[in-house]
């Protein structure tokens with residue numbers, strides 16, 4: 001696209017990015033031409049996901065550049081994990097207020113650390129002047145019969161979730177309130193862990209799967225709607241970190257876990273006969289997992305407290321904080 005404000009500094013930034021990128025055998029042509037040329041393996045589906053992070057909306061303005069880099073890729077890889085896919089390539093569109101090379105170097109530290117860890121090659125993108133905004137697209141592969149879709153939950157399935165819930169929302173609450181900020185919780189907000197190995201292994205056993213980005217109840221409701229079923233969740237079974245338990249009373253914690261956003265954990269459903277198998281996969285991939293509820297006939301997602309009473313949240317789902 002023609003841009004009258006484009007200058008040599010933007011080409012310099014692209015060059016800084018190109019010099020740090022790692023190759024993959026299936027990248028025929030990466031950064032530098034009008035488009036990338038990529039070899040898609042025969043017999044597998046190409047899986048594509050994209051997500052944008054805007055400063056002040058999707059991350060606090062005081063977030064370190066390396067954490068912005070990590071998170072902008074992590075939220076995308078989390079979508080691949082939720083499909084049971086293996087990552088291969090990514091593109092990066094950067095809108096930057098200034099041609100700040102130091103910011104870009106810091107951003108790349110986090111972005112490329114995660115990219116290399118999962119063998120995702122950066123193959124192209126765009127660099128423009130504007131408000132700070134990062135758009136990433138990830139590409140991966142999955143066998144045609146192994147993709148984990150939202151519409152595959154079955155009545156009487158167990159509902160499971162990986163990791164812990166509510167940590168990122170807790171960090172955001174502390175950031176808003178100016179209350180003492182816990183470093184563990186803040187790291188969960190800034191550096192989510194995409195559950196790729198676990199997602200790929202789940203393809204053998206899980207029915208439906210989604211990554212929790214907008215809050216557990218909201219995201220599980222997407223699964224329920226797509227699958228034409230309902231679900232119930234037991235609040236006291238929701239996995240909590242020690243840091244979350246220490247920082248909030250039970251009622252606040254439950255609200256953060258059930259409705260807070262930015263967890264990037266996998267929520268999935270599976271037949272109840274496969275509990276041992278799921279625990280085994282969790283152990284083998286080093287992924288904590290908790291069984292939190294059940295798929296039922298009907299529609300909607302209902303949460304129940306430890307006494308079996310229906311629980312109403314004050315908030316319907318994650319509200320972006322700007």
Ligand code: ADP
Pocket residue numbers: 001014017030031032033034035036091092093094122123124125126127
């Ligand atoms: P064009 O005008 O053809 O879009 P650009 O000057 O925008 O070309 O980009 C030149 C090359 O650099 C392209 O291969 C593009 O994919 C790559 N590129 C531009 N910005 C980025 C970025 N932020 N990250 C990775 N690659 C980039």
Ligand code: MG
Pocket residue numbers: 001125126127
């Ligand atoms: Mg371009």
